[in-house]
Structures are given as C-alpha cells and as structure tokens.
Amino acid sequence: MNDRDEAELIRMLARAAEAAPEPAGDLIGTIHRRRRQRTRRRVQSALAVAGVIAVIGGGTAVARGTFSNRGGEGQIVSKATSSTEGSPLFTPSPSGPPRRAVRPAAEVWPSAVFKIPAKAADGWKYRPVTGLSATELLLTAESSFEKAGRLEVYDTTAGKSTVLANMPVTDTKGYFVQGYEVGAEYIAWWGETPNNSDKWADFWVVPRSGGTPKRVGEVTGDLSRVTRIAVTSDSIVWSVTSGGIYRMPISGGAPERIEGTEGLHLLSWPLAVDFGEKEGGDAFKNQSRVVNLETRQVTEVNVPDGVENLRCGPVWCFGGWGDGALVQRLDGSDRKILQGMSAGPEAKDVGGRFGSLGSYGDGERNADGYAPVTVVYDPISDVMAGISKMDPSAGGGFGTGISSSPSSILYWDEGKKQVRECKTVDGRILPPASSGEPVPTGEGTVCSTNEVGGGKELTVVNLLAVPPTE
Amino acid sequence: MQQNGSLTRPWSVEFTDFVAARGSALYRYGYVLTGNAEDAADLTQEALMRLGDAWPKIRKKDDPEGYVRTTMARLHISVWRRLRRERLVAAVPEAAYIEDRFIDDTGLWNELKGLPSKQRAVLVLRYYEDLSDQEIADLLGISRGTVRSQAARALSKLRVRVVALEMRRV
Known part of the structure; x- marks a missing residue:
C-alpha cells in the first residue's frame, strides 16, 4: 500500500537536516587534528618535486555547478610547490623564449601599492571589494566569515577608514551577501541563502555617499540564480546562470527581462558577453561578442583558431594559447602571445586595460630570489607587475576584490608564511595512510606545510592608481 | 624508491x-x-x-x-x-x-535508516539535493537505469507513491 507521496519525503528530509543535532566538537579543529595525525603517517620519498598551482575557491565558489545551494566570492589563489598530480595547463613550456623577469608591483607601480590594516579597530576583518578611485578603496568589515557588517571606504592618502554604511542584520537564517557592485550613484549588493534549497535572492542599495541601505526587492526561481549584478541610476540589473539579463526598479516594482538579452551574461554595466565567466560548462569556451546594453551596439570579437577561454572586456581580450597567454584587442589587433603565462579563468580586462594573468609558470625565481604568485599585465605599456611572493619553502597566495565587475584590487598578507617542515623517520614504524596504500618501508621523509603569522596588514594593489600610460 | x-x-x-x-x-x-x-x-x-x-x-x-x-x-x-x-x-x-517524532510522525525517517546505503543515497540526492536522475548517475558513477531501479525499490519499500513529481525527471 503506497500511503505516502514524494512531497512528504522531501519535507521529511528537509526537516531532518534542520533537526540534526549540532556536533559537539569544532569541525575545523577536528579536521586540523586529523590532518596532522595523517600527515605524520604519510611518508614521502625523495621524489622530484614539480610546481603545482592550487586555486582555493576562497571559501565559497562562485560556480553554480551540479548543486544549487552555493555561495560566491572572489577567488583566492594560492600556489604550492609539491605533488605529483598537476594540471597540464601549468607544465612549464619546454621551448620558446625565456620568461621575463617580473618585478614586484611595489617597484613597478609604487603609487598603486598600499598597506592597509587587516582588521578594523573593533576587530572585524576587512575584505577588499574594489577601488572607488585612485585613492579610495571600498572594503567590507566582517564579524565572521562572509557575514558582512559594514561597508567602509579606506582613504589611502590619509591612511584611514570611514564607515559608509552599516549593513542591515537580516533575520533570514543562513543569509550571505554574495556580491557587491559600485555604480555612479549607488553601491549595490545581493544576497541569498546558499545552504538551503530555496531559490531566492534579494537586492540592496545604499547611496554612494553613504546612508541607510534600502532593500530593493527579492526574486525567486531561476531569476534568483544570480551571476553578476549592476546598478544604474534607477535600477538593479543582474544576469542569471542560464543566461539573460533582468532589471528591477530601485523605487520598487516587478523584475523584468531586458529585451534582447537571451543568452547574455552581464560583465560590467553596460557591457554583456555571450559566455559567462563562472559557469562550469562555459569555462573553456571563447567569448565571441560584447554587447553594450545602453547603446545596443554589438562588437564581434575576432577569435583566432586555437585560443581557449577567451574572455573580453571593454577593450582587451585574454585567453589561453598553448603554453602561454594570448592578449589582443576585441578586433584582434595588437595580438601578443606571452610565453610561460597562463590566462586562467581569472584573467580580466580591469578598467579597460589590465589583465590579471592567472598563473605565472612554475614559480621560477629571479636572480634575487623573487617569484610572484601571479602577475598583472598592462598590454598598453607591455609591463608586468608581480603580485604577492612565493615563499622559498612552500608557496604563496593572493586574493582579488569581491566586486561583481572585475575588481581593481589584488591583495595579499605579507606576514603570512607557508612553512614546510620535513624530518627523516624510519618508514616501518608508520602505518599506511589508508588501507589502499602500500605499507611504507625504509627511511622516508615526513613533511608538513603550515601557514603561520599574518592577520595584521594587507598589501593592496589598486589598479585605478596605476599612472596612465603615455 | x-x-x-x-x-x-x-x-x-x-x-x-x-x-x-x-x-x-x-x-x-x-x-x-x-x-x-x-x-x-x-x-x-x-x-x-x-x-x-x-x-x-x-x-x-x-x-x-x-x-x-x-x-x-x-x-x-x-x-x-x-x-x-x-x-x-x-x-x-x-x-x-x-526524537524522531520531531522529524516526522509517520516513522519515515526511521524506515529510511533501514535502506541499503546506495538506495538511501539515491533518495537523498533526488529529494534533498534536488538532482535529476542523470546527475545522480554521473555523480555516483552508475547508469541512469540503476538510479531509477534503486529509487523505485527504495520508494516501494518506504511505500511512497510516485506520481506528481515524475514529470520533471530527465
């Protein structure tokens, strides 16, 4: 006798998840502990170590993959030496001209590099959003991870921060702000509840000069699967994972699809492109047109054969080309191949000028020992600037600002070091890491990499502060 | 080495x-x-x-x-x-x-515990994660036919009718 229906099963599972007893221990501490135990049991033989790059999805990936309940934020990239499994994307080029020696951004563009405190006076952690001007940085201050509490503007000339707006405390359980955008008159953001299955999102604005945030409205269903947002003088604009761009009046009203935007993804108002940046299936496709939503002008991109993952902004396109990165203008002019560089998914046309070239080869060092974790390339002046610094022993990391449009900010914590420690042990005393692995024999080296220090100061590159090229 | x-x-x-x-x-x-x-x-x-x-x-x-x-x-x-x-x-x-009665008062949660782990996983992916049968098949590395037969067996054991939501499945 079938006396139940599927809806009942769905409700019961949702209730069970809600009613799950809270774990007593702290999850992070437990994982750290277990990892240390396992690390001690791992025996590393003296193999050649290849350079491998890891992108850490900065906590929460922006991708909307198989699962619907996801959050989003800017990517954090970290590079590590180690491992036998690497992406072929990052295999060093066997031939071709030698890679250029890249100098740190602080030497290349000294006027664009700043030190800011990592925390506000009350201990809330800063997270850079984007540059508002050459001298102003938009930051969020968070009481805990991704729980943004304030918007602040950091004045790099005065070296201090002022509060632009206190963000409202929502009583929606599991609510996270997912993206910010700076418009001419407003700063906007959107949020959702990424950890439940509700298809729901809401939008907020606050005047750019500061004040009380206003909730513009909320959306449900496919309209809530936001990829990027924009804010104009009268509307919130956003695109969704399946393509299509929508708007909602700031004064209130129903959402509507902007005519003729089927299949388009917002890039940075008023520009839209035909493939989004974050959707998994589109990752290696080439963008073929850039559409201005205000003027309706469509610019076809000149896509050369063999390029991968071509991503364009208002002026420049960046893509993968064999072992290097390809840079060109939309019409294909000024095309250049940068050997040993990787365009990577985070390559962007920031402010119509800069490309953040995802990955700088295999961590090869300059004569003085400096190796950047990534580089920013200015195609106009053909200048590269190194972002962050590889530690001699292990790796390094950097973050990008969390604005919806490509952020003008890249940042890192110079106080944070990745320290790799190794010691020699008799392998026979160690149990295998798991039942599937062979029992170690002979002498081996046990290594662990730990992150130490940091948390006091962030080094910020604001690309809006790079002097214009002649 | x-x-x-x-x-x-x-x-x-x-x-x-x-x-x-x-x-x-x-x-x-x-x-x-x-x-x-x-x-x-x-x-x-x-x-x-x-x-x-x-x-x-x-x-x-x-x-x-x-x-x-x-x-x-x-x-x-x-x-x-x-x-x-x-x-x-x-x-x-x-x-x-x-207390299981906080989750449901029909004993469904307890009956779910009695299912083999694969059948249970299929139901959770379908009804909690809201995945299509093809997505479940890809995720678990089994065929879509197996997903359907496992789901059907599990639903039958739990005495769950399959009517209203069948259409959405790909």
Whole structure:
C-alpha cells in the first residue's frame, strides 16, 4: 500500500537536516587534528618535486555547478610547490623564449601599492571589494566569515577608514551577501541563502555617499540564480546562470527581462558577453561578442583558431594559447602571445586595460630570489607587475576584490608564511595512510606545510592608481 | 624508491574559512545521508580532508562545495564505513540522538535508516539535493537505469507513491 507521496519525503528530509543535532566538537579543529595525525603517517620519498598551482575557491565558489545551494566570492589563489598530480595547463613550456623577469608591483607601480590594516579597530576583518578611485578603496568589515557588517571606504592618502554604511542584520537564517557592485550613484549588493534549497535572492542599495541601505526587492526561481549584478541610476540589473539579463526598479516594482538579452551574461554595466565567466560548462569556451546594453551596439570579437577561454572586456581580450597567454584587442589587433603565462579563468580586462594573468609558470625565481604568485599585465605599456611572493619553502597566495565587475584590487598578507617542515623517520614504524596504500618501508621523509603569522596588514594593489600610460 | 600517496599541501586559512561557512550545511547533508550524527560528523570531516588534498583539481571546477558533496555521497556508498571504524572520532555529538517524532510522525525517517546505503543515497540526492536522475548517475558513477531501479525499490519499500513529481525527471 503506497500511503505516502514524494512531497512528504522531501519535507521529511528537509526537516531532518534542520533537526540534526549540532556536533559537539569544532569541525575545523577536528579536521586540523586529523590532518596532522595523517600527515605524520604519510611518508614521502625523495621524489622530484614539480610546481603545482592550487586555486582555493576562497571559501565559497562562485560556480553554480551540479548543486544549487552555493555561495560566491572572489577567488583566492594560492600556489604550492609539491605533488605529483598537476594540471597540464601549468607544465612549464619546454621551448620558446625565456620568461621575463617580473618585478614586484611595489617597484613597478609604487603609487598603486598600499598597506592597509587587516582588521578594523573593533576587530572585524576587512575584505577588499574594489577601488572607488585612485585613492579610495571600498572594503567590507566582517564579524565572521562572509557575514558582512559594514561597508567602509579606506582613504589611502590619509591612511584611514570611514564607515559608509552599516549593513542591515537580516533575520533570514543562513543569509550571505554574495556580491557587491559600485555604480555612479549607488553601491549595490545581493544576497541569498546558499545552504538551503530555496531559490531566492534579494537586492540592496545604499547611496554612494553613504546612508541607510534600502532593500530593493527579492526574486525567486531561476531569476534568483544570480551571476553578476549592476546598478544604474534607477535600477538593479543582474544576469542569471542560464543566461539573460533582468532589471528591477530601485523605487520598487516587478523584475523584468531586458529585451534582447537571451543568452547574455552581464560583465560590467553596460557591457554583456555571450559566455559567462563562472559557469562550469562555459569555462573553456571563447567569448565571441560584447554587447553594450545602453547603446545596443554589438562588437564581434575576432577569435583566432586555437585560443581557449577567451574572455573580453571593454577593450582587451585574454585567453589561453598553448603554453602561454594570448592578449589582443576585441578586433584582434595588437595580438601578443606571452610565453610561460597562463590566462586562467581569472584573467580580466580591469578598467579597460589590465589583465590579471592567472598563473605565472612554475614559480621560477629571479636572480634575487623573487617569484610572484601571479602577475598583472598592462598590454598598453607591455609591463608586468608581480603580485604577492612565493615563499622559498612552500608557496604563496593572493586574493582579488569581491566586486561583481572585475575588481581593481589584488591583495595579499605579507606576514603570512607557508612553512614546510620535513624530518627523516624510519618508514616501518608508520602505518599506511589508508588501507589502499602500500605499507611504507625504509627511511622516508615526513613533511608538513603550515601557514603561520599574518592577520595584521594587507598589501593592496589598486589598479585605478596605476599612472596612465603615455 | 616508492611513492606513498600525495604530498602534503598548504593548509590554507581560506580553507578554514570555507569550513567555517559551509561546515554546518555539509554536516546537515551528511546527517540526511547517513541518518545519524556520529557518522555525519565523520563523513563530513573525511570529505573535507580530501577536499584539502584536491585543491589543484578543484581549480578547474571552481566548485569546492560540489566536490565535498560529491565526495560525501560516494564515500557514503563505498568503503568509508569500513575506514571510519579504524579512526578516532574526535567530535562525537553530545546529543547523540534526537526524537524522531520531531522529524516526522509517520516513522519515515526511521524506515529510511533501514535502506541499503546506495538506495538511501539515491533518495537523498533526488529529494534533498534536488538532482535529476542523470546527475545522480554521473555523480555516483552508475547508469541512469540503476538510479531509477534503486529509487523505485527504495520508494516501494518506504511505500511512497510516485506520481506528481515524475514529470520533471530527465
């Protein structure tokens, strides 16, 4: 006798998840502990170590993959030496001209590099959003991870921060702000509840000069699967994972699809492109047109054969080309191949000028020992600037600002070091890491990499502060 | 010379942040998958540790939470039960059980616990994660036909009628 229906099963599972007893221990501490135990049991033989790059999805990936309940934020990239499994994307080029020696951004563009405190006076952690001007940085201050509490503007000339707006405390359980955008008159953001299955999102604005945030409205269903947002003088604009761009009046009203935007993804108002940046299936496709939503002008991109993952902004396109990165203008002019560089998914046309070239080869060092974790390339002046610094022993990391449009900010914590420690042990005393692995024999080296220090100061590159090229 | 698994990788502060933000949701998913708090905690921990090992591969997908959820589903139906017995469980929930009547008053939650792990996983992926049968097949590495037969068997055991929602399935 079938006396139940599927809806009942769905409700019961949702209730069970809600009613799950809270774990007593702290999850992070437990994982750290277990990892240390396992690390001690791992025996590393003296193999050649290849350079491998890891992108850490900065906590929460922006991708909307198989699962619907996801959050989003800017990517954090970290590079590590180690491992036998690497992406072929990052295999060093066997031939071709030698890679250029890249100098740190602080030497290349000294006027664009700043030190800011990592925390506000009350201990809330800063997270850079984007540059508002050459001298102003938009930051969020968070009481805990991704729980943004304030918007602040950091004045790099005065070296201090002022509060632009206190963000409202929502009583929606599991609510996270997912993206910010700076418009001419407003700063906007959107949020959702990424950890439940509700298809729901809401939008907020606050005047750019500061004040009380206003909730513009909320959306449900496919309209809530936001990829990027924009804010104009009268509307919130956003695109969704399946393509299509929508708007909602700031004064209130129903959402509507902007005519003729089927299949388009917002890039940075008023520009839209035909493939989004974050959707998994589109990752290696080439963008073929850039559409201005205000003027309706469509610019076809000149896509050369063999390029991968071509991503364009208002002026420049960046893509993968064999072992290097390809840079060109939309019409294909000024095309250049940068050997040993990787365009990577985070390559962007920031402010119509800069490309953040995802990955700088295999961590090869300059004569003085400096190796950047990534580089920013200015195609106009053909200048590269190194972002962050590889530690001699292990790796390094950097973050990008969390604005919806490509952020003008890249940042890192110079106080944070990745320290790799190794010691020699008799392998026979160690149990295998798991039942599937062979029992170690002979002498081996046990290594662990730990992150130490940091948390006091962030080094910020604001690309809006790079002097214009002649 | 031999190679014993992968080497250690940086244990990033950002990863810690990820666990802080998503750990609870992942644990709840683990609870629905396994049916008890202790297994859920251990499954979540194990999947997160593997996530830490797999950063280079996650890069392409840009989807760490998807990776963890997939790992949890696969572990749940595979060797994980055997492995976990060998491990020290550091964080056993204090409230080891909850009153099932808070979840449902028809005994459905308890009957779900009686299902084989693969059948249970299929139901959780279909009705909690809202995945299509093809997505479930891809995720578990089985055919869509197997997904359907496992689901049908499980639903029949639980005496659940399949009518209204059948249309949406691909």
